[in-house]
Amino acid sequence: MRQRHTHAQRRSSVARRDLPFRVAIRGRRQHNQGVKIAVCVKQIPDPANPGRLDADGKTLARDEKLILDESDSYGVEMALQLAEAAGGEVVLVSMSPTGEVGGIRTALAMGADAAVIISDDALAGSDALGTAKVLAAALRRTQPDLILTATESTDGYTGTVPAQIAELLSLPSVTFAKSVEVGSDGLLVRRQAEYGYDEVACPLPAVVSVTAGVVEPRYPSFRGIMAAKSKPTEMLTLAGLGLEPSEVGWTGARQRIIDVSPVPERGGGEICEDDGTGHERIVALLEELKVL
Amino acid sequence: MNTEAQLSHAARSGATLSPSPHDFLGIDSLLSEEELLLRSTVRRYVEERILPHVADWYEQGTLPAREIASDLGRLGLLGMQLSGFGCADSSATAYGLACLELEAGDSGVRSFMSVQGALAMFPIWAYGSDEQRERWLAQMATGEAIGCFALTEPDSGSDPASMRTTARRDGSDWLLNGTKLWITNGSVADVAVVWAQSEDGVRGFLVPAGTPGFAASDIPRKLSLRASVTSELSLVNVRLPADAALPGVAGMRGPLSCLTEARFGIAFGAVGAARTCYETALQYSGERNQFGGPISRFQLTQQKLVEMMIGVQRGMLLALHLAKLKDAGRISPAQVSFGKLDNVRMALEAARSARSVLGANGITLDYPIMRHMNNLETVITYEGTHEIHTLVLGQALTKQSAFG
Ligand SMILES: Cc1cc2nc3c(=O)[nH]c(=O)nc-3n(C[C@H](O)[C@H](O)[C@H](O)COP(=O)(O)OP(=O)(O)OC[C@H]3O[C@@H](n4cnc5c(N)ncnc54)[C@H](O)[C@@H]3O)c2cc1C
Secondary structure: OOOOOOOOEEEEEOOOOOOOOOOOHHHHHHOOOOEEEEEEOOEEEOOOOOOOEOOOOOOEOOOOOEEEOHHHHHHHHHHHHHHHHHOEEEEEEEEOOOOOOHHHHHHHHHOOOEEEEEOOHHHOOOOHHHHHHHHHHHHHHHOOOEEEEEOOOOOOOOOOHHHHHHHHHOOOEEEEEEEEEEEOOEEEEEEEEOOEEEEEEEOOOEEEEEOOOOOOOOOOOHHHHHHHOOOOEEEEOHHHHOOOHHHOHHHHOOOOOOOOOOOOOOOOOOOOOOOOOHHHHHHHHHHHOOOO | OOHHHHHHHHHHHOOOOOOEOOEOOOHHHHOOHHHHHHHHHHHHHHHHHHHHHHHHHHHHOOOOHHHHHHHHHHHOOOOOOOEEOOEEOOOHHHHHHHHHHHHHHOHHHHHHHHHHHHHHHHHHHHHOOHHHHHHHHHHHHOOOOOEEEEOOEOOEOOOHHHOOOEEEEEOOEEEEEEEEEEEEOHHHOOEEEEEEEEOOEEEEEEEEOOOOOEEEEEOOOOOOOOOOOEEEEEEEEEEEOHHHEOOOOOOOHHHHHHHHHHHHHHHHHHHHHHHHHHHHHHHHHHHOEEOOEEHHHOHHHHHHHHHHHHHHHHHHHHHHHHHHHHHOOOOOHHHHHHHHHHHHHHHHHHHHHHHHHOHHHHHOOOOOHHHHHHHHHHHOOOOOOHHHHHHHHHHHHHOOOOOO
8 A cells, every 4th residue: 555656756835824723842842741643533343344234224333343443543653653752642532423432442552642532422424524523623622733634434435524624623734644754843744646745844733644554553562452441531522522413413414325325236247259359359348448 | 243232232123143153152242341452453463464474484384483572572462471570460361362362373373472471481480580580571571582491301201300401510500411302482592491400309490592502403394383493402511600590499390380371371272273273164165165055055064163163162161261260369280281181172173174174275275274283283292292181180080190
């Protein structure tokens, strides 16, 4: 998954905008408090098990054990590395409609320091924007210097939540990071692109989505596993975040799921005997597919 | 799989309860959240880091011991059942589950963990001086230093008290002479725990690699436990300072107590090897077609699968029960013998049966079964042979020793 980068690089920079909260990283580090990194993580049904739809037939059933989305483990690892290098703490932020915490424990066992979990029956059915509103509200309370996310979740694949969080918080948004450096005057991010990578400088706080595969997530150690349960884990409801149930869940969703249907079975394909003209049929087929 | 959630879900939805082929008795519900996370972590490590390479290691007769040591150290599995010095003071169940998952990959990898934690770190921890513990335990827990356990000799196997390796006083020093054979990790170890006859009975000595007169060479042409280093150690006038001896124990109790620790892990580990064989056979039999359909529809195949499944589940219950006894401080060496004997026998039977289900494919390294089957021939021999454990149990029942 790791993409080779060419020498093509582009430098750009995201303008500092009017920030609702700002914790100067330099100030923090002068006070030896280190950098506070929030990582948004999601718990999903184990992709190793066959997925099932809920009774309504429109959402993935989540009544079995959920695990940490593998695509989030890269952000967690990157946050741990940054916090280890610069000093600081890693806080997980997760929306967990069912109150499940198993996947979050995995990230705590990897070494994250604390977790903020938003759990509320009214969250069921939230679309990407609803999710972003909830996470943004929780992040506003957490006041991190840096927010890391995955580029997209493995079960939903919308890929829009990171930019939505940034917009809701009026923070710079940098997507598809392959590396992140925290410097004295902000962030230096290499962002994956088809032609190589962009080098992006931006002030903190910022929202950065981390490409899967760019770091090697550590395995939780046995000590980490034993410590996970006793790490501070804050459970919040919508009311605790000051959000109305009507803003989220099925009622708040601006996206309507009309239908979910299984992928059609693959057809049998075409078998043709080569009577010496096989190549003609192949060329014709490639032309039909418009690849020639 | 979260069996509790599954059960309650099934109850809510009124579905008929249908046991999972992978956890037929719902034994997972006996494990804590931490134990389940430890298990899934080690299982993932094995799937990602061991299984892609182990067939090649096996074929080449090698194990990247340093790499495995630092991996297992980072996972926190080396000496995890001990306390202090960077060790995690784990429950016996957690320790056992780690052994199980490693051995589901390969008995050689589990052997590495057993030797390091139970056979090398344990005696230093239990019988060592403060200096010895300080010097070795923390770096053995991280895998920076590797240990081995040298008891067996060319002419002294099941009857280790007959050992000929000697430790003689020379002034305040010790002089060690003898040959040790079949020593796991021997040539890669930074420190060997060598058991030798002294004037006050069998004593343990810490012999650092590179000590003059001490040499290790690997045993070639093994057909079992090939992804594991097995060595011969030779000790010719090896001069050691007075403080090289483990001060805390004299007599056969020393090495035997280490073996009890390691055997306990094997009772779990064997279940892992058996599970892999069973699951491979279960999947294969559903995909392999003969006489117009999958071979899993034949009664004879089903009987094999059922016997394997029952063996794995029963072995798991036995191992978990022993762990409970151990955590309560109420386990006896004979009860550990029960676990080692019965679960290794079960695993070997499962491996042979699974091998037959896979037909010709079963004899290759493309499938894990024959590798496990060959490994288990070592597992049934080391740490007390099947026969020796039978005699231990026989003696416990009759109060009569049948050893001599
Ligand atoms: C791959 C491998 C790794 C090993 N690693 C280590 C290690 O790290 N450290 C270490 O010290 N040792 C190690 N061993 C040695 C192992 O512990 C011995 O092989 C084991 O104790 C048996 O000894 P033996 O091979 O000399 O067999 P023997 O003792 O000669 O036994 C041969 C046969 O006779 C039977 N027998 C013996 N006595 C009796 C009796 N009284 N009644 C009935 N039957 C009896 C045995 O059960 C066996 O079937 C290892 C062995 C192997 C194969």
